[in-house]
Amino acid sequence: MPQYEAGTFDVIVVGAGHAGAEAALASARMGAKTLVLTMNLDMIAFMPCNPSIGGPAKGIVVREIDALGGAMGRVIDKTHIQMRMLNTAKGPAVRALRAQADKVLYQQEMKRLMEEEPNLTLHQGIAEELVVEDGKIQGLLTQVGGIYRANSVVITTGTFLRGEVIIGDLRYSSGPNNQQPSIKLAENLEKLGFETVRFKTGTPPRVNSNSIDYSKTEIQPGDDVPRAFGHETTEYITDQLPCWLTYTNEKTHQIIDDNLHLSPMYSGMIKGTGPRYCPSIEDKVVRFNDKPRHQIFLEPEGRNTREVYVQGLSTSLPEHVQRKLLESIPGLEKAEMMRAGYAIEYDAIVPTQLWPTLESKQIENLYTAGQINGTSGYEEAAGQGLMAGINAAAKVLGKEEVILSRSDAYIGVLIDDLVTKGTNEPYRLLTSRAEYRLLLRHDNADMRLTELAYAIGMIKEERYEKFLAKKDRIEEEIKRLRSIMIKPNELTQQVIRDAGGSELKDGIRGADLLKRPEMNYDMISQLTASLVDLEDEVKEQVEIHIKYEGYIEKSLQQVDKLKKMENKKIPENIDYHAISGIATEARGKLAEVRPLSIAQASRISGVNPADISILLVYIEQGKIAKISV
């Protein structure tokens, strides 16, 4: 194949899934001349699995992406068929928004956004080889011989690397949804010295909506209140489509039991590690055989299609068994299967080979993001893509790298977990992974990240000004409620009685009254004769701040401790093997992860507090030595 010079860019993004799209947009927006290279331009931001975005932890990631100037939030705001706020009966820290997506509209909207982005070039092609010189990336080579030169490259190949689809005893080389797999690039990465693992994930069958008997299922409508992920969204979709709920039963489970020998999961054909949080139906039935039924959610894949996603029935059983399974489920007896479920195995790189910027430790200026880093989920991919794009551009443009702390964002938790601890299964974000989740809320993503987004050039002046004004109003109102006294007059007692509280004996400050569990902001506002009518987002911030002050304060104290540890930097050139005091296992781990700070070092499993103490002493010794020389 003759080669030709196809162009020079600041940043090239390989892949245009959820990670690639965010990476490309972020890089371009930061001001870097960016190329996004994808196998198939019709598959931009394709959702190969469930038609939904958000949910616990993940929904907060979408909000964070939006606050940082990313695309996922505003795209889903325009293209969903339903939105629901989850966990509304619980505290503010765990509330999470989830949207059901119109898959095709989502893709189209994302593609349009990318096409319109200045600085961003879209091109269809297959990356086969990375051009590396002196340990630094120089560009890449495509299957048709195009040489693309760039200062930085971001690889976001999802499940394509040596992808193999498995249904029953059939196994063939393929990307998701029968797209081409990426084999040459996988071999190239291996040659370049990347350590990889084999992961597995799966998807359920899809059925035709016209063949579903919905009368045997329960309806799951969206919220009546308009919802949005995007901080700038002003238009809301009111025409929502419902999802539906049905259940498996003894008969379904019997079919699985009878056919387990045909399951590639149990016949030993699948060797890749699957995620525990998203088990196949055969896994659920085998591991929890005392459960009489499992939930099955029927989720429309879009407005212009009749295809319905059978959530909860992920499987790699042979197609004829899948048909029997569907037939056994109420409402699906006559369901027409449009696509069968399948499992897919793929290569992921061991993520401890990355710096917290998602840059490779082996090859300078090479970044990876998304499923290739061992994660699962559109939101996890998008969050990484955004950060990889930001950092790839920052490096080219000579700006400072951006690393989100665990106390800044779920994205920070995600990336830190990956690069510090690695993962032995496809990694999914869960709220329990975030130790400061009270601070990492859905409602305050802009409060946490707007300053940063503005500083690095991801959002415009106008948006920043609006944010500052909002922040001012929140602070003003908190100050006002902390100082204003509420007298125990008849109106006050009436409001309190109506809320089910006990009457006041003395005057009380507005903030203190708001702290009572039965009181809310609007009641206090009524009693303090507030003159300004604040917008709902401001009221919400004021209420959460005051009501949960004690808990927030405690979390902030923990964050203080974390920050101190984060500020203790570890020199990059440190030779762990020269520190004899550190236990051998810990030395190995430290040398592998090469943590940037003492905080990160202390999170590595197998590194104990004594090792950290010794490390501190060693580093300090080095500093003293330098000064005295």
Next chain:
Amino acid sequence: MDFDTIAAISTPSGEGAIAIVRLSGPEAVAIADKLFRAPSNKALAAQTTHTIHYGHLEDPATGEVVEEVMVSLMKAPKTFTREDVIEINCHGGIVSVNRVLELALRAGARLAEPGEFTKRAFLNGRIDLSQAEAVMDLIRAKTDRAMDVALNQMEGRLSKLIGTLRQALLESIAQMEVNIDYPEYDDVEEMTRPIMLEKSKWVRSEIDKLLQTSSQGKILREGLSTVILGRPNVGKSSLLNSLVQENKAIVTEIAGTTRDIIEEYVNVRGVPLRLVDTAGIRETEDIVERIGVERSRKVLKEADLILYVLNYAEALTPEDELLFEAVKDMDYIVVINKTDLPQKIDLEQVQKLAGDKLLVTTSLIEEEGIDQLEEAIADLFFQGEIEAGDMTYVSNVRHIALLHQAHQTISDAIGAAEMEVPVDMIQIDVTRTWEILGEIIGDTADDGLLNQLFSQFCLGK
């Protein structure tokens, strides 16, 4: 450098006349001021540096005076660690110095890690470069030793108990997490406030029990206060001699105690016994009369264990029954001695009076039955509420401090649950309790929760 405030006992363990508890860090003086009362009532913070002050330590929780002390005040930077340093000189002896350290920890200090004062001295530039290697070796050596101790404790009863509590907490947390991360999964029971409240209260009551036994930890260090009781001529002296001869006496006379109370320390199968008032038993034969004496009553009341000796060769007397009455609510073992002589005692009647207490028959003259008695003592001890691991004294204080912290956080959770705070907020304190309890048994692995989550529940949205 910016550190928290640490505390530790800086004198060697053992019986010195004076022991020193040292604090170092930005809060050292403030913490000392929470505990220390000078006759002048002047706070240490207001005193000039490098001065020594006489006064008392008070427990801020109760206002009770704990110790008479001398406090050295050394403000940064001219100190060993280049931080504010407080040294509390208190009476030697394990109990008092322990108590002082405990107070300091409860007032906000953290127990120093092995070698930490030296480490700080180094990090703050107080020690020169050539000593760095030595510091690292020191940390390593001390940590290894501490790990040995921790390992011993891992196998102990305490660790089992804590393990049970943690598992119960973990199950609630996992359930809560599932409710959060998989809100639509209807087959996972909703973790409600009342359930959370009930579980938390149970955990707190268990921690309370543990804290009560922490005062029994004192027993481990001091010995189980044991009284040999019985009418004249039943063989009390023989029993004492047997126990002392069989087992090496630890201490024979405690200085500073009243002359006529002599205490024998013996170690019975790992159970340290402090045989109290044995002098009295030796000298006076009219024990029944002595029961009426205030002091003897007190001795009985304070006893952890009573060995109540009866004569196999005599029928029960009203005095015997009176003694049964006197020890009724206490831990005791009935020793029926002189089985070498013909039986006259009604064993059924004895058993009836003794209820569920253990009966052991001996012939001390023939050296028979002493093994069974020792076994009975060990059983009673090891099956009881008392922690019986080979606990060292430092880690013990650490445990107590952590238990107090856990008690605080679970109480916060209970308070919040009663205030109708949302469950996931209550859970913050529940999780913290779980973590603190984990520190006690050295289990701080953070993947425990996720494993629990995935093994306990069938998930997948």
